[in-house]
Amino acid sequence: MNYFIETNYFNAELTLTGGQAFRWRRLENDRYFGIVGSRAVELKREKNGIRISDNDEAFWNNYFDIQTDYEQIVQCLSEDTTLRAACRGADGLRLLKQEPFETLISFIISQNNNIKRIAGIIERLCASFGEKIGADTYAFPTAEVLANADLNGIGAGYRAGYINDAARKAQNGEINLSALYEMQTDEARFELMKIKGVGEKVADCVLLFAYGKATFPKDVHIKQALREFYPDGLPACIAGYEGIAQQFLFEYYRNNRNIKNGRK
DNA sequence: GCCCAGGCAAACT
DNA sequence: AGTTTGCATGGG
DSSP states (O other), X not given: OOEEEEOSOOOHHHHHHSSSOSSEEEOSTTEEEEEETTEEEEEEEETTEEEESXXXXXXXXXXXXXXXXXXXXXXXXXXXXXXXXXXXXXXXXXXXXXXXXXXXXXXXXXXXOOHHHHHHHHHHHHHHHSOEEETTEEOOOOHHHHHTOOOTTSSOGGGHHHHHHHHHHHHSSSSOGGGGGGSOHHHHHHHHTTSTTOOHHHHHHHHHHHHOOOOTTTSOOSHHHHHHHOTTOOOGGGTTOXXXXXXXHHHHHHHHHHHHTTOO
């Protein structure tokens, strides 16, 4: 009834609550509760791995990108001074591979918004339109339901219409989210940007967190971070690891900026 | 009150 | 084709 994933490289707090996914909550004793698609699970970081209350090994190996050797990647990225610091500051950070529709809607909601409020909107969206899978637990809603859902009342603000548009296009075949796996990154991005409310940034987040496609460094859209750290171009050691490098730099920049601004 | 938050679309030069 | 502005909402 549960599954132990062997890995020494996993920081639950950073990976689950750092802004890739929005449905994980920290419980007592380093446990986490999360809803992934229509699975509600509890997770605990243990000595040499992750204990999770669901035994679908293939699913979780994919979700946590287990076949990727992050320690080796960190070693490569550490050739660059800034990236070495960024890797040290975000030790155990992995890239999740999430379900495309849920990721798309989540990052539409994320625009001009903060993680706490994003999570709240998503919970209300799920409670209102998702299938009930447990006491007070709801799956992420389907595109069919969201296509014509009245989204007033979940606090999404001006993003409500964007959610409807994305759901409609995913539902009526204008965009086939499953087909994006096989596409070139640029082509997949072009498809996503047909949706109202999806620009380069949202598209890139979806490409990265659902499809594992990194557009960086070609499409430089981690705005300030790259300008500040690499005004003269990117270090060669990033090649092949654009996605994780991007996420490390994002964390690093966010930390530094928060410290500078006196936030936590 | 003010500013910001993993931006984007529309309206401007 | 680049730059500015309005947008809903809640937390710090």
